[in-house]
Amino acid sequence: MSKVGANLISWGDRVKSSLAGLDLKSLGRVGVLLGGKSGEREISLMSGNGVLEALRAKGVDAHAFDTGLRCPTEIVKENFDRVFISLHGRFGEDGTIQGLLELLGLPYTGSGVLASALAIDKIVTKQVWISNGLATPEYVELTADSNWNAVVKHLGLPLIVKPANEGSSLGLTKVKSAEELPAAYRLAAGLDKKVIAETCIIGDELTCPIVGQGNTAEALPVIKIIPPQANYDFHNKYFSDETQYLCPTGLAPEVNAAIQELALAAYKALGCRTWGRADVMLDQKTGKPYLLEMNTSPGMTSHSLVPMAAKAAGIEYADLVLWLLSQTLHQKEDAAA
Incomplete structure (x- = not known):
């Protein structure tokens, strides 16, 4: 068994152990940030409502806060003790809301300001990965000229x-x-x-989802994704049952291990924390995996991928949500270290 696979077993066991000893009162009043203003607003509402329902079912004092309908500075009026970020795309996954929460001294789920800002920009992400010797497809930045x-x-073509x-294949x-x-350029x-x-x-x-820090x-x-007509567009990601x-x-164990190791290296290179998800293509001719992008605020809808992977590791949706939130209890300790 690879080192990655061996770690997987201990992660599932540690999640169950940590939740068994978790004092829900220590979480205090929790805000679930959802909605937002990006093109992924609809998906963020789905994710956020799923997270909200899961936390409440666990007995957490959780409340929705839609950053697309309310000014984010109003967060301070809610007296939250910590927040679960269920925002996707710009103004939620790009370091902006993370910066505000840092100023307010509010612990939050997911990556910090720098990692969030790096990962949202696919060009900068590639530059970081290439500088670390990680495989990602060749690229150029396009302009009207x-x-x-x-x-x-x-x-080459295609x-x-x-x-x-x-994100979410918008404008692709x-x-x-x-x-x-x-x-294609005008659309994007x-x-x-x-x-x-x-x-x-x-x-x-x-x-390949990643959890933890450093x-x-x-x-x-x-997870292997097989969309209809090989088209993993917005509809097929979130709404299609096909x-x-x-x-x-179904891939060979050594191939799975190579993909996990590449995703883990990509996560660490960007400085991500708590959780993330690396999207990868496996070249059918060479068998070589290539990194596409890193999601620092992954979806938590009924079609989302991190909950699927967590379930395969023995962790149900509601326990995953609660564990992710519980990681914020250590943020101030980590910042002071």
């Missing part, structure tokens, strides 16, 4: 065009010819000032 033929020559700071186009690039640029084009890796689509971070089971999720993946 880009030489489309030169882009194709550099990246290639992927997407906004650098959006699979480009099969140079003539399709201008329209309508959502973000920064647009990225990257080599399209043909093969298995996979994801040297204690651990990889959860890898998308298949395989956990275990």
